[in-house]
Amino acid sequence: MRFAEHTRVRQEKFGAVVFETLKEKVFVTNEIGAKILRLLEQHQTPEEITTQLVSEYDDSPDLIKKDVQEFITDLINQSLLKKDDR
């Protein structure tokens, strides 16, 4: 997965901001969202991100998996993130 051409991500104290510069829309997220964005920037897969978060947080793996999936789906639906062609 990769961020779309016009997506810019910046880490902030509260979490992160995602700026879709073509549509000029700004999205914000909390610290966990920011962590997922950082891992996406490092080209980690959703499965790898889930594994990483499960090792760091006490929530159930199923809940974390669901949250990661929902978050990534949100990013894709907003055209902020693209699935790789291959």
Next chain:
Amino acid sequence: MIENELRLSEKQSLPKGSIFSDYQAPLFIAWQLNADCNLNCLHCCEEAGHSMPDELTSQEIMDFCQQIVQWKIPYVAISGGEPLLHPDFFTISEFLRKHQVALKAETNGVFIDREVARRFAKLGFRSVQVSVDGVKPETFEKLRQGGDWQKTIDACKYLVEAGVNTEIVFVPTRFNIHETGELIDLTYRMGIYGFYTGKMMQIGRAAHNWNVLSPSEQEYERFFKVLQDKQAQYDGKMKVYYYPYDVLEELKYRLEYPSASILVIPNGKVKLIGPLPFICADLRKHRLTDVWRRYQKAWQLPQVRTFTKQVINDPSLLRESNRWQELSVN
């Protein structure tokens, strides 16, 4: 321009990131690179024409660019004057694009030929925004004095040909407001990405020429109706965007919710917002983090709040917007 649309994975009310002071640095910089301009538009907000004697040097400009990259400013719009008259325009653009900063250029288009259009394309500009204030040469050239409608339209064609995301911006006046619909149709036929407009702001030369230029309320009513219809007509095909509020409504809103953006003028001074005369920082004296801190504090100053309320009650004070007043910010 910039708004919170969706809070990914966070559904609580008023999460962090909702107000400008939550951010470590601006999200957007509007950078008036130079005051020099080859045109003498009757409605120019910046009253551009000649260079300022104290504009930033090339070295100061590049130092600012480095700070933009360091603080991960996502998006910068470079305007002027006419930015393509600035000798460092492409050096700046190359540097910022190399570091993934999204860039928009706001230009009158006169200096864009096929080769320049290809340079924009190669650099991957987010967009190039060209001012086209009319669908007929005579209307356009009456308002944009010294301008050349055909050259401007050709510039748009070259940009589209080169694959540059091209936008047209249109300022309605008494001279051209009746051409709005026709211009949107032309914009679409040219393969332009988006058409942007809104009420003319009573600042700069527009304020001085207000009685000659300002459309009537009835004309504005028809204008917004045309825009609504065209927006529906081109839905999914071309972006037709219009800002429905006037500058006073904008100021009322910004007094409560300042934007997460700064406006840099050619001499490196940082304005609080275009329609107000206040300077809150100076790039020659302040680093970007300090600029951002000063910007946030400045919005709270009684001097700013009182004057803004006065402007809202007496729009003629907007004439002061380019008579800068330096604020004392600690």
